[in-house]
Amino acid sequence: MASLGAHKKKHKVAVIGSGNWGTTIAKVIAENTAEHGDLFEEEVRMWVFEEEVTVPKDSPDYDPGSELCSKPQKLTFVINTLKENVKYLPGVPLPKNIQANPSIEETVKDATILIFNLPHQFISKTCDSIRGKVLPYARGVSCIKGVDVSDQGIELFSESIGRKLGIYCGALSGANIASEVAKEKWSETTVAYDPPSMDSRQPTPEGSPRHSIEINVTEGNEAPKSRHSAYKLTALPADYPPLSHENMKQLFHRPYFHVRMTDDVAGVSLGGALKNVVALAAGWVDGLGWGDNAKAAVMRVGIMEEVKFGRLFFSDSAKPQTFTEESCGVADMITSCSGGRNFRCAKLSVVKKKPINEIEAEELNGQKLQGTSTAYEVNEFLRSKRMENEFPLFTSVYKILEGKNQPQDIPWLLEGRASAKM
Amino acid sequence: MASLGAHKKKHKVAVIGSGNWGTTIAKVIAENTAEHGDLFEEEVRMWVFEEEVTVPKDSPDYDPGSELCSKPQKLTFVINTLKENVKYLPGVPLPKNIQANPSIEETVKDATILIFNLPHQFISKTCDSIRGKVLPYARGVSCIKGVDVSDQGIELFSESIGRKLGIYCGALSGANIASEVAKEKWSETTVAYDPPSMDSRQPTPEGSPRHSIEINVTEGNEAPKSRHSAYKLTALPADYPPLSHENMKQLFHRPYFHVRMTDDVAGVSLGGALKNVVALAAGWVDGLGWGDNAKAAVMRVGIMEEVKFGRLFFSDSAKPQTFTEESCGVADMITSCSGGRNFRCAKLSVVKKKPINEIEAEELNGQKLQGTSTAYEVNEFLRSKRMENEFPLFTSVYKILEGKNQPQDIPWLLEGRASAKM
Numbered sequence: 052m053a054s055l056g057a058h059k060k061k062h063k064v065a066v067i068g069s070g071n072w073g074t075t076i077a078k079v080i081a082e083n084t085a086e087h088g089d090l091f092e093e094e095v096r097m098w099v100f101e102e103e104v105t106v107p108k109d110s111p112d113y114d115p116g117s118e119l120c121s122k123p124q125k126l127t128f129v130i131n132t133l134k135e136n137v138k139y140l141p142g143v144p145l146p147k148n149i150q151a152n153p154s155i156e157e158t159v160k161d162a163t164i165l166i167f168n169l170p171h172q173f174i175s176k177t178c179d180s181i182r183g184k185v186l187p188y189a190r191g192v193s194c195i196k197g198v199d200v201s202d203q204g205i206e207l208f209s210e211s212i213g214r215k216l217g218i219y220c221g222a223l224s225g226a227n228i229a230s231e232v233a234k235e236k237w238s239e240t241t242v243a244y245d246p247p248s249m250d251s252r253q254p255t256p257e258g259s260p261r262h263s264i265e266i267n268v269t270e271g272n273e274a275p276k277s278r279h280s281a282y283k284l285t286a287l288p289a290d291y292p293p294l295s296h297e298n299m300k301q302l303f304h305r306p307y308f309h310v311r312m313t314d315d316v317a318g319v320s321l322g323g324a325l326k327n328v329v330a331l332a333a334g335w336v337d338g339l340g341w342g343d344n345a346k347a348a349v350m351r352v353g354i355m356e357e358v359k360f361g362r363l364f365f366s367d368s369a370k371p372q373t374f375t376e377e378s379c380g381v382a383d384m385i386t387s388c389s390g391g392r393n394f395r396c397a398k399l400s401v402v403k404k405k406p407i408n409e410i411e412a413e414e415l416n417g418q419k420l421q422g423t424s425t426a427y428e429v430n431e432f433l434r435s436k437r438m439e440n441e442f443p444l445f446t447s448v449y450k451i452l453e454g455k456n457q458p459q460d461i462p463w464l465l466e467g468r469a470s471a472k473m
Numbered sequence: 474m475a476s477l478g479a480h481k482k483k484h485k486v487a488v489i490g491s492g493n494w495g496t497t498i499a500k501v502i503a504e505n506t507a508e509h510g511d512l513f514e515e516e517v518r519m520w521v522f523e524e525e526v527t528v529p530k531d532s533p534d535y536d537p538g539s540e541l542c543s544k545p546q547k548l549t550f551v552i553n554t555l556k557e558n559v560k561y562l563p564g565v566p567l568p569k570n571i572q573a574n575p576s577i578e579e580t581v582k583d584a585t586i587l588i589f590n591l592p593h594q595f596i597s598k599t600c601d602s603i604r605g606k607v608l609p610y611a612r613g614v615s616c617i618k619g620v621d622v623s624d625q626g627i628e629l630f631s632e633s634i635g636r637k638l639g640i641y642c643g644a645l646s647g648a649n650i651a652s653e654v655a656k657e658k659w660s661e662t663t664v665a666y667d668p669p670s671m672d673s674r675q676p677t678p679e680g681s682p683r684h685s686i687e688i689n690v691t692e693g694n695e696a697p698k699s700r701h702s703a704y705k706l707t708a709l710p711a712d713y714p715p716l717s718h719e720n721m722k723q724l725f726h727r728p729y730f731h732v733r734m735t736d737d738v739a740g741v742s743l744g745g746a747l748k749n750v751v752a753l754a755a756g757w758v759d760g761l762g763w764g765d766n767a768k769a770a771v772m773r774v775g776i777m778e779e780v781k782f783g784r785l786f787f788s789d790s791a792k793p794q795t796f797t798e799e800s801c802g803v804a805d806m807i808t809s810c811s812g813g814r815n816f817r818c819a820k821l822s823v824v825k826k827k828p829i830n831e832i833e834a835e836e837l838n839g840q841k842l843q844g845t846s847t848a849y850e851v852n853e854f855l856r857s858k859r860m861e862n863e864f865p866l867f868t869s870v871y872k873i874l875e876g877k878n879q880p881q882d883i884p885w886l887l888e889g890r891a892s893a894k895m
Contacts, residue, residue, distance in 0.1 A: 226765070378770065
């Protein structure tokens with residue numbers, strides 16, 4: 052690391068979002084900025100959508116004698132004072148170097164690394180509020196799972212963030228449940244980071260990315276929703292340590308949170324979205340009592356359809372190995388098909404013989420299943436390409452949701468394509 | 474299939490072994506020979522190691538008034554009369570065209586396809602008993618899981634069968650539990666079949682295999698235990714339908730048992746052996762209460778070490794995709810790490826804080842865990858190659874079994890290699 056000492060500046064990191072996953076990632080990052088002072092400023096700013104909270108009595112920081120605990124307080128004040136997000140990550144002590152901030156403009160000011168970790172429906176508005184207020188050479192990483200799919204095409208959340216802010220944005224996804232990572236239970240994750248090489252310095256400021264980031268998200272589609280190539284990226288000044296894979300890994304890797312780096316932003320993002328569709332099928336099959344082998348078969352076919360989806364629609368970027376070998380692919384598939392909410396609700400719908408939307412209403416307290424909406428969106432997209440038959444599992448999930456088929460039809464629905472190479 | 478009508482002869486199939494998996498595969502095959510009369514003789518002979526049995530009172534075929542049920546009978550007689558293997562697959566009706574036979578010589582006589590499905594410790598003796606008594610152009614498929622690993626090298630069971638009988642032998646493996654397949658619960662499997670092209674007829678009798686079957690089982694090893702090249706294979710006469718992938722698939726594929734064909738015999742065999750080592754680690758991690766993500770991480774790393782093992786030691790045959798994309802790889806890994814006996818005993822050893830051999834004795838009624846013996850064999854082999862550090866998960870399982878490490882050490886044992894590309 053001796054050569055890094057030559058850099059005058061360090062990276063300043065801002066986390067945008069403070070739900071349970073956002074706060075967890077801020078904890079991970081703050082532990083790392085404290086350890087890697089050669090690369091990063093120690094303080095990590097975390098943007099908090101301000102609200103009033105009362106410190107719960109079961110919080111380890113609850114003190115009945117203190118003024119802070121006797122009446123409602125601002126969430127940022129509570130986080131900064133108690134070093135605990137009592138509302139969204141209760142019971143988990145946060146590093147001292149996390150600074151909660153209710154102003155998103157202040158949070159992102161001068162930050163060279165922006166970590167996006169908020170519900171996807173807030174991406175657009177949030178980016179609008181900081182457009183032109185981030186460093187032109189800032190780099191982003193989206194920890195938001197999923198992609199934006201419609202018959203118009205597919206846009207990755209990292210792409211829409213990048214496009215709105217005029218910056219490069221990578222992605223983090225893996226077999227991670229926020230509460231387990233927060234408790235430092237071991238898991239793995241995948242970080243995709245592959246900004247284009249944009250100047251002639253040797254080495255390039257970002258290491259040596261293998262290919263351009265111009266992602267053909269809409270192959271065969273008349274109306275591409277976005278292109279990274281539509282705006283010009285600004286090179287990271289040489290004052291800063293390069294944001295190579297090695298250095299980006301230092302920001303996320305912990306003894307309990309193992310990181311593998313990749314340059315496949317599309318694959319990482321797709322895996323996090325499509326596995327929810329597969330989890331519904333796994334839940335149905337499990338609900339039928341067909342056992343672990345049938346469930347494993349659903350997962351295997353699901354991974355293969357992810358690979359094919361990547362190959363057909365992100366041919367210049369998504370790699371098969373991202374789905375078959377990485378945490379964001381096979382491992383996230385396994386976890387989601389073992390006990391996630393899509394799996395559980397689908398299983399209950401078979402066991403209780405009720406439509407899945409009734410189970411959703413009973414079980415999820417107003418929240419919605421990601422798998423059902425993604426299944427409809429993916430089907431709309433595939434239908435627009437006349438490719439429903441190429442993806443028999445995704446299509447069978449849609450047909451079962453629509454009541455056109457039953458869960459017990461899955462084997463023969465898949466067999467219709469068994470002779471084709473998937 | 475019109476062109477197949479030109480063949481004068483049909484394939485005669487013999488199943489060697491009649492335990493629960495052997496009987497299940499005989500059932501699958503007999504259903505298919507009855508359906509595909511253009512390719513196969515309808516009758517399927519099944520060799521039964523003769524013993525006396527009493528028809529249990531809970532058998533659906535039990536008839537208190539019958540002489541057959543009133544006293545001990547020969548197992549072959551019971552199977553052929555009741556069409557049920559009351560001892561090893563009770564309660565499952567067998568197709569009428571299965572013919573149980575206590576003579577292994579009669580069973581294999583004139584058979585062109587030999588299906589091996591018996592405990593691995595009986596392979597050698599069984600092959601000795603039929604050496605020179607099988608058709609020289611017979612073809613085998615081994616359904617026996619595992620490989621024979623030692624510091625002398627690695628031999629696939631299909632290889633030792635082939636070598637002993639002077640025939641080509643492929644392999645079947647997948648996420649299959651006999652009792653579930655027998656009950657026609659849906660699952661998938663992988664059949665590896667890739668005999669060498671051995672004459673100049675067009676098309677070749679076996680289709681067009683992509684490469685020679687000379688498997689370098691002992692790369693870097695001074696004393697290869699076997700080579701397919703050490704004996705000469707006899708071409709299948711043109712009187713028979715070719716044993717192409719398409720035709721072999723007809724022998725195994727059922728609506729409830731989906732087959733994918735491959736030419737990677739080594740990969741299919743290795744997957745079935747190595748996953749048992751990984752299942753121990755998954756069980757330990759689960760026993761620690763680390764959750765689904767940690768378990769998925771163990772499986773992911775396990776699949777990657779399988780890929781690496783195949784690449785290093787079967788470089789001219791094993792393919793990464795066999796482990797990452799096929800039922801015999803990723804799906805069997807998932808199933809074995811979800812509830813197989815290796816997983817369960819390892820988990821219990823952590824929960825009950827007992828050595829795994831005590832749990833094995835308590836839980837398995839005298840049977841032995843495959844995972845522990847394979848972990849020791851694989852370690853012996855890796856040590857002989859000085860490659861223990863290249864396989865941190867396999868090696869950590871060995872070290873934990875030896876008491877040199879604890880299950881909670883797994884993350885940092887893996888992290889020691891996290892920077893290396895696995």
